[in-house]
Each structure stands twice: as structure tokens, then as C-alpha cells.
Amino acid sequence: xxxxxxxxxxxxxxxxxxxxxxxxxxxxxxxxxxxxxxxxxxxxxxxxxxxxxxxxxxxxxxxxxxxxxxxxxxxxxxxxx
Numbered sequence: 024x025x026x027x028x029x030x031x032x033x034x035x036x037x038x039x040x041x042x043x044x045x046x047x048x049x050x051x052x053x054x055x056x057x058x059x060x061x062x063x064x065x066x067x068x069x070x071x072x073x074x075x076x077x078x079x080x081x082x083x084x085x086x087x088x089x090x091x092x093x094x095x096x097x098x099x100x101x102x103x104x
Contacts, residue, residue: 029046029049032049032053033049035053036049036052036053036056037056037085037086037087037089037090038052039090039093039094055093056089059088059089059092059093060085063085063088
């Protein structure tokens, strides 16, 4: 069902403890996460250890980096308004 699909998507997207995401917020955050992952892949600074480490550790590092990137984006967006 659609609700099950959103539940699975919420498991994949790194979230902050304060997040209680609606369906539209989940889709928007998923799009931001995809953009973030594309930036990581395109970056020349991509650490080779991420590519060779186990998937769990790579996922944890990406989740942390995305959370930091997301908070910086939220701060810069609120500072510009």
C-alpha cells in the first residue's frame, strides 16, 4: 500500500530526532537526500574508505553528513529571510 511505501522510504532517509514527516515532507526530504548523494558522488573529495568500507558504516557516515548538510541549509535559509 501507499502508506507502507512511505514507511519504507522514511526508514531509508536520514532524519533528525525531531522529525515527524508528512507524506509531502517525506517526498521533499527524499529529493534533497538524492541531491545530496549526487553531490557526494560528484565530489572529488569522496573518501575512498567510504567506497571500500562495509555498507552499514558508509550509510552511517552519509546519514551524519546529510544531517549536517540539512541543518546548515536550514540555517542559511532561515538567516536569509
